[in-house]
Amino acid sequence: GAGVSQSPSNKVTEKGKDVELRCDPISGHTALYWYRQSLGQGLEFLIYFQGNSAPDKSGLPSDRFSAERTGGSVSTLTIQRTQQEDSAVYLCASSLFGPKNTGELFFGEGSRLTVL
Amino acid sequence: TQLLEQSPQFLSIQEGENLTVYCNSSSVFSSLQWYRQEPGEGPVLLVTVVTGGEVKKLKRLTFQFGDARKDSSLHITAAQTGDTGLYLCAGVRNTGFQKLVFGTGTRLLVSP
Numbered sequence: 001g002a003g004v005s006q007s008p009s010n011k012v013t014e015k016g017k018d019v020e021l022r023c024d025p026i027s028g029h030t031a032l033y034w035y036r037q038s039l040g041q042g043l044e045f046l047i048y049f050q051g052n053s054a055p056d057k058s059g060l061p062s063d064r065f066s067a068e069r070t071g072g073s074v075s076t077l078t079i080q081r082t083q084q085e086d087s088a089v090y091l092c093a094s095s096l097f098g099p100k101n102t103g104e105l106f107f108g109e110g111s112r113l114t115v116l
Numbered sequence: 117t118q119l120l121e122q123s124p125q126f127l128s129i130q131e132g133e134n135l136t137v138y139c140n141s142s143s144v145f146s147s148l149q150w151y152r153q154e155p156g157e158g159p160v161l162l163v164t165v166v167t168g169g170e171v172k173k174l175k176r177l178t179f180q181f182g183d184a185r186k187d188s189s190l191h192i193t194a195a196q197t198g199d200t201g202l203y204l205c206a207g208v209r210n211t212g213f214q215k216l217v218f219g220t221g222t223r224l225l226v227s228p
Binding site: 035041043044104105110 | 164
């Protein structure tokens, strides 16, 4: 597709289970971001990938969160041993350039995670 | 630590009214972007401002970047119901950080 694709769109899981969220960025975009949004509020930065550089993981809230980007394209955000406070919308975005180049971020529709 | 504070957090107005949303920080940004997000969708870029004091207009929307590049404002003239949504500012710091820092958001509801 032409835009950023995220799956699943909705995920309901039980506390303690692991979940994987997938992001397929726009082809050719070298920068990929994961953000978390709670209750329609502002976006909380989680992790940033830029080309082959080491990712900026400074926003990951705990060691239960991890992300990888394979082949410079698809990214997976994994949350282990989910907690209720992990419930949120997880947004993925891609950009042709890094933020220093004022690149526009193109967002997916998000994956809504509910932890019971 | 939230670097970008937006005000107001929520605004409910009638169609035809004017409004201003503010985005403030104690940090200097090399550039600042404004996004609008509608329910069930991801944010969509409205504008990028780069130069201190810069003013950009997008139809009824006017964006301004503060002279010191620490703050920005969004002014909407004669609001329409289609302007309803969550408005987010996002700044790029000039300290080498590579991540875009988003503001706390302003939820706008325009009623007919």
